[in-house]
Amino acid sequence: MRRRLAVWHLLGPSLLVVAVAAVGTTTSPTIQFQVRSVLVTAAIVVSLYVFVGNSGVISFGHVSFVAVGAFAAGIASAPAEVKPSTFPKMLPFLANLEIGNVESLLLAALVGAIYAFWVGIPLMRLSGLSAGIATFAVLIITHNVIRNWEAIGPGAKTLALVPPTTGFLQATVGLLIVMAIAYGYQRSRWGRRLRATREDPLAAQASGIEVHRERLIAFTLSGALAGFAGGLFVHLLGSITTEQVFLDLTFVTLAMLVVGGIGSMWGALIGALFIAGLNAFLVELEKGVVLGARELDLPSGTRLLTLGVIMFVVLVTRPEGLTGGRELSWPIRRRRRV
Amino acid sequence: MIYLQAFVDAVALGTLFALVAMGIGLVFGVIRLVNFAHGELLTAGAYALLFTKGMPLPVRIVVSLAVVVALSALMEFIYRPLRTVSPATVLIATFAVSFLLQNAALLAFGTQGENVEFLTELNTAFVVGGLRIRWITVVGLVVGGLTLAATGWVLRRTDAGLQMRAAAADVQMARLLGVPVRRVVVMAFLVAGLLAGIVTLVLAVQRPLITPTFGFQVMIPALVGVVVGGLDRLVPAALGGFAVGFATVMLSSILPGAQRVFLNTVLFVLVITILLLKPDGLFVGRRRAVERV
């Protein structure tokens, strides 16, 4: 039973992801794009969960790793013929680089991991609000540097012509990979140690667990996955600006995690699917849809406003999130509540 | 000379940030809640000024202050269900309210912004000893300084202030001494609202273009200041806000032209450094930090 349940904790969510993707392929092209972006956003949220969910420390800085992943993959794979003229100040090495799709995703993960590791060494000493502010500082710095240091980034311009390789197959497989790694980590020795520090830091420390080390492992892994998701993201969009991986995305992904339930991967996924699904729906409404004879056209801004309201209501009525921070339960014989 | 000029501006901005920081710190002290939506109080006040454009000055000021204080009281009410919720969730929930209000403003007023035309004559400058000083800098300094002093006086000398500080320091013991904690919480939000309202008035003169992120842009550095200075004590929190405002202006005048775009990087690297070296707060003495544990 235990083993079966453990497998189910990964298998159940994976089936849901595959189902969402499968249904998505049958829809109209604009909706298809929305479904793919839901899948990629879910990958970002699960990567965020790896650190925040297991450690209990809030990070406002995770989109930094998404950003470096996205720009690493985007710049490395955009065509070498156009880069030197569009970005005259870019390092020649980067401007002339042009790598394939798989390589660029791996590069994104690698860059995310390295960046998170170095940032994590000092930052993982902090907890609570200090950690929140420090990670937020990382986000601001990352954005500031990518946006203004034109030797390595696009500056205020749009990075365009990135090969749009994140189709349904890559979005789905990418998300499943992120989930499998997140799940594997959570079940591993390191994952359990870190969860022990979340429940009771002092007791965990007393029993010989090194909080700093365990957090750093999770932060680095989380950075790698976030970077990878950023790679998927840039290949989904095809073109990207620094503003697309900054405050709004930070807010939206944190909201997803909290609404779903911080404490479980199932929560991360459900929160992402729920809010991203809703978000996609509202985006379509903002563009205007024909409902029967009448056209419904919501003004822009409605989307985030609605999200804000829903998020607040969920937080107040279900502070542990939609899933209560638990993994998916076995659907046939429900375990009794204690 | 350039530095002296910058110094004056730095002190002025620091004073405003200190007021915002104090409001955030006051509320945090009493109910352990970081109100991310504190910035939207300023935004609301600014839009109130915008809507009363053309009306007599006293009306505009009173309406703006009233809107801010009322919104702050409303926030207190909205946050009540959060009392039993984990700190991480509270943080995200107030973040949600901030986002919600920003987008409501976006929806209602659009992004491009509008000029508030409030006390524009204060933007003229006078020259003293080679320094060009705008009147609003002087007014901001005086108003900010007086408000800080008045708040300090209320907290130290009045009964309500004493009770507010008691609830902030140890809410259980305060209850056991009969401190009406609910009323104190409302009061903290009202005072925080009033501080935000006053900041809005000064800021609307300095930055007359009112957009949905008018307040958010001030709240973030002020909040950073609060955490850097020392979150659960008012004076350190206010000093932290001052330090961030001061450092922003000084750094932007010290950095060479081409590097000025990296102001945020330099500032936030400093913030991280301070958080690492003094996690309890830059302006919290060692002994007090220990006592708290």
Add this chain to the structure above:
Amino acid sequence: MAEVLLRVDGLSVRYGAVSAVEEVGFGVDGGEVVGLVGANGAGKSSTLLAITGVVRPQAGDVRLGGESIVGWSTERIARAGIALVPEGRHVFSSFTVEENLRLGLLGRADPAGAEDDLAWVRELFPVVAERADEFAGHLSGGQQQMLVIARALLSRPRVLLLDEPSLGLAPSVVETVFSALEQVRERGVAILLVEQRAHVAVAFADRTHVMRSGRLVMTLDRGHRIDVDEMAEAYFG
């Protein structure tokens, strides 16, 4: 028959699955001192916290002057005249001694007589007058305990609850504290004194209840000669 000032009946307190207090009942009248002793974890502090509304009792009643106060907020109970001097020294350490005392005064239902009471506590504990402008956190442990008691007295309680006031204090300080409490009793205040060491309570209280695993198991009269075996039995069963 007039009801006693503080009446506790069938009081039970649970923390989740842990039962801390079970069906405890006793009364304390004005001018009376009642002791409550027992081993660590017996449920003494929980009893006091339930009386003051800090924890909500699972069952039972607490009456102050005949009126049930169960379910009232802590601040309302405090204003109704029950003051608790909790375990450990809860001074506001970043406040001055004077400010700590002012907080006590603010808890009074009736502001009349505040000056007299202030003069009285300064006489009971001269140190609170001598070090009025210093931070309470800078006082020694014994001085802090005196400050906390002085602060509680300034709210002019009808019932004073003390949780292990002599814990960790030098003998001379204990003496000062208990002679002060003697005067408080003479003013007609009802005192409930929680102690771990039975002889301290028995020497001072009119009667002393012994608590074990959440229940009252024995009552000792004032000056009861304490037999070691009997006490061991009462404390640990």
